[in-house]
Amino acid sequence: MEKFEGYIFTALCSTNFLVSCLLFSKITREQRQPYMDEIFHVPQAQKYCHGKFNEWDPMITTLPGLYLVTVGVIKPMVWLADLSGKVVCSTAMLRFVNLLFNCGNLYLLYLLTCKLHFRDKLHGAPRRVLSALSLSTFPVLYFFNFLYYTDGGSTFFILFAYLMTLYGCHGASALLGVCSVFFRQTNIVWVAFCAGTLVANRMDEIWRAEHTKKKDDKSPGTQVPLSVSGARRVMRFLFDFLTSPHQLRAVLLVAWPYGGVALLFVAFVLLNDGIVVGDRGSHEACLNFPQLFYFLSFALFFSLPVSLCHHRALRFLQSLRRRPVLYLLLSGLALLLVWKFTLVHRYLLADNRHFPFYVWQRVFQRHAAVRFLLVPVYVLAGWNLLDCLRSRSLFWVLAFLACLLASCVPQKLLEFRYFIIPYLMFRLHMPLPSLPRLLLELLLHALVNATTLYLFINNTFHWPNSSDVQRFMW
Template sequence: MSSLRQVWALPTVLVAIANISATWYKLVSERVPRPYLDEYFHVPQAQRYCQKDYTWDPKITTPPGLYLASLLIKPIAGCDISALRALNVGAICLICLLSYQIRRLLRRPLPPRRTRTEASVPQFKDDETQTSLLDAHTALNISLFPPLFFFSGLYYTDVLSTLVVLAAYSTYLSQRGTHNYLLSSLLIINIGVLALLFRQTNIFWVAVFPAGLAVVDTLKSYDEMLDAPVEQAGPRHYFAFLFYLPRDVLMKPIAVIKAVFPYLILLGLFGGFVLWNGGVVLGDKSAHMATIHLPQMLYLWPYMVFFSLPLTLPSLLQPILPVLPNHLRSLLETNLTGPSSPSSPIAPSALAALLFNVSAFAAVHFNTIIHPYSLADNRHYVFYVFRLLFRHPVVKYLAVGVYYICALLTIRILGAPPHPAPTPSAKTAPKRQQKLASAKDSSVQISFVLVWVGATALSVITAPLVEPRYFIIPWVIWRLHVPVEPGRATTVRLALETAWLLAVNLGVGYMFLYREFTWASEPGSVQRFMW
């Protein structure tokens, strides 16, 4: 029975997301049969490509990957708006599939440089049945991520762009430790170039992000790096990691250069494109002028927490578990939080709080940028958030505390869930085996946090406009790394997450389809609420 559940876990979630996205696509097609908002530019451009007319609309600033994909499927599906939108229904299903594959690859340990004395040490394996079910459920939740799922019913770039970035990340993970360096490099470069055909900012996710991880993996394979688990790390661990990183790289320069060489090629190709194009964007460059907008990294944290509310419950409830009645504490530990762990940090570091809040206050005071669209276009939810945020000059400063709490929760979610005390047999196991078992169950390491934050910052802080779509890939990559270990509490949290994501999608979908309105300046033109 267990093996049967394992075999059917992935097909079940694929059927689920296919049905949910197909229903959304059908409703959008019935209620919004004509192009809406950015589709007004994308659909005609794709249809010109389908007619072998490659004339470029200067209002479009992203590369033509979306239209090239539509050209490929034209012989099968055609090029009317229904066929074009259906492309993203297929893409969201492939995102679910790739998310599952990445989760499985992340469970695979990094191939070590083993000595002869270590060669005979048995390697620990996951409980394949339990973890495959959890990873399939995680993949379903990722594909239901509201800012991503919403556009699976429209003809936008975001879904396919996310798909190719995940394909690039899956390639990186699958090629770790490979002995065919040339073939692996060519594969990484080709998929990276494909990702850049969909969005320029993908360069940070197909080159910078995996290059950073590749450096860490390479140094770890030589035991040249100390990398603390997230739940055990304080500011000194992060500072120490960054301080010693240059030294560690200089100790193994050839190995590091070899590891990042494919990504340097991608960066070089992208740099050549920028020089040839005279800038990063295509079309009307004045519409997307790059600038430094540091508060984007503050807006990220409430975004992460809002869409992941059920996952924050253990961090929120752990501090109060010891003071609860025994029966209530036992109920929560069994069904939601997992067992309490005295080694888990309860109070945040004072130094981390000071550094974050001082930096955030400075960014808010000196670098807050209000794009004209943010307070002018009431079709987008950001309009209403910003109206609240800037209703009074003091509010934006009070929000700094919210940003800090949300950042703390976002990072803590990456920590390993607490586990019961080891069994007697585990206590008597050889130390080497205990170390391997601990490594299997360990949380995300601080190296991932630093690389992920760096790639996220590079991809968003140059944008003056705040859009939920800009944070899709950072959320997806983060969510893929949230530890998921077998247990009733994990299953309950995943179920609550599914319910929450479906509820948000239902609310946003209803508002888009049925809460139409018009502007006095454009009578007769129907407007709709959307991300």
């Protein structure tokens, strides 16, 4: 069975790469010149290709991980193809590096799916393969496989680091985490998530042991009463754990490589006088709490094929009926956060090439009350996310939510690319969907990908004072 599964997965990998290459060829023919952020990334990579490592474009905000990996991939290829040593670093060649990351991401998603859903070995093979394929075609990530952006490599190294964490190779995971930070500094949050899962596992063990002795909790883990007393129990447990030298020592013995990464990152921030490398005026940290609500809505939309069902809808209605006061308080808090903390980046309002521009213009700017009227949707989306993760332990969920907040809230710019890694982490940890649901998810991804690629290739336009061709994109 495992051998047969391997054959299926290999065939799908080959098909995926062939289809991606055909799309890549079409897109590169239509858009030969660097586009959008490529106007910064491509020249910088070409400087690295020519050995000019001391030259840097101050408009680039990320560390040079993408360019270093690119040189490491392209240089040997050039040496093998051209013995004269002539350096070839065209825009198409640079973009092709992300197609390689696409193959790597598909393989890592498959390995992660197998590791996280190992209990269903006998009948889960087709679902594991299809789930990995579906996630590798996740529209926002898949689109940027065809441009020279950092998203493919950033996702690859975070997924690889998390896989190593699950296998207990924490030194390798920490090293891969450093590589991911070189692609995007905010990935330090997901390196912390890798460490957080170790802490959560330790907490789970102690929680189960304590409540098994007391025999007052038949299903330890996430099944904590959603009440004031339940919250007190968890808070008391967290306090006791974090103030226990014995428990902290046990965690540090395992998680110390991640602590080393954290120290290196702190040193970088101090030396760099901030997280962002360049263009600091346009990328300042802030408290934009509605970003969390935008992510929850985004996750609700893309997870509908695998999360929407009659039983889940009934559970939500029952939860509303049982705890009306809790939902009123949550709605009130959401209204307050939307009222006081909604921030709008000037790039969002000025650049009509990105889809978030139209989301903001046609939804949020329709009327001043719209952002408040969407609060019930945010509450539903938040409940749906937690309900999809209810098979995970309480402390794992808390670690994930903490990292989700840390990755979303400080971002002022509404940019769907920032949602790629948190969404993949959320979707990977859901129970493995049935084959019909996975096919629906794959169909949704295919339709969105077809639409966005069609718009990018065919629906071009011009700005009034520019002769350059403009295209729609994520």
